[in-house]
Amino acid sequence: MKKTFQLVLFLLAGVSAFAKPGVGNNPPKAKGLDTATFATGCFWCTEAKFQQIEGVKKVVSGFAGGHVANPSYKLVCTGTTGHAETCNIIYDPTKVSYDELLAAFFVAHDPTQLNRQGNDVGTQYRSAIFYHNAAQKQKADYYIKKLNAEKVYPNPIVTQVNPYTVFYKAEDYHQNYFNQNGDQPYCKYVIQPELEKFKAVFKGKLKK
Incomplete structure (x- = not known):
């Protein structure tokens, strides 16, 4: 966990190297809003984690890059x-x-695992950032390069950085999955422990 905290501090220290928050992000989908598109393995877990962050209005699970x-x-x-x-x-x-x-x-996943996250194996579980514009690509490339140079992880990052093209929303039962299925074994024994670790790292950035 200590290493995870150091990773977050290292990343956030680079914010000042770029434009102020919000500048250069993709055009808003609604008034005043922007979109980030990430793949970190199972989208149930990704959704549950990012829903916790203050300022995140909505998380939609789906498929991209195919x-x-x-x-x-x-x-x-x-x-x-x-x-x-x-x-x-x-x-x-x-x-x-x-x-x-x-x-x-x-922090939400291990970006050094190729086409898998833990027991979830396959290209559908790959690590990827789908950028909406040049600024998002620049930032993604910058952080990957810095994290590799600093050897924050024991192995090189394998995260793909690809342009956002088409996103297909997953079936309705996948949306808000953890919140609606918290008693299911996968949620209790896989997502819940990961979510608690994530919340401990971002306790100062969580919704009240």
Whole structure:
């Protein structure tokens, strides 16, 4: 956990190297809002973590980075569509910056695992950042380069940095999954422990 805290501090120290929060992020999806698009493995876990952050208005679970139109969850799980389980994170840039969301991204999962997160194995569980514009790409590339140079992780980061093209929303039962299915074994024994660790790191950035 100590190393995780150091990682967050290291990332946030770089915020001043860029424009002020909100500048250069993708065009708002609603008045005053922007979007970050991340894949960190199972989107149920990604959604549950980013929902906790102050300034995040909505998290939508879905699929990105593939070559099949309108894929179902069942089809994506075969690993043949090229999609990653992905979340669109809609946020208020006056309350949380894209840099801070990137910090959360690198803490929310292990970006050094190729095509897997823990027991979830397959290209659909790959680590990826889907950037909406040049500024988001610059920041993603910058942090990956710095984290690798500082050897924050014992292995190189394998996170893909790809342009945002098409995002397909997952079936309704995947949305707000943890909050509606907290008693299920996967939620209790996989997501809940990970969520508690995440909340401990970001306790100063969580919703009240």
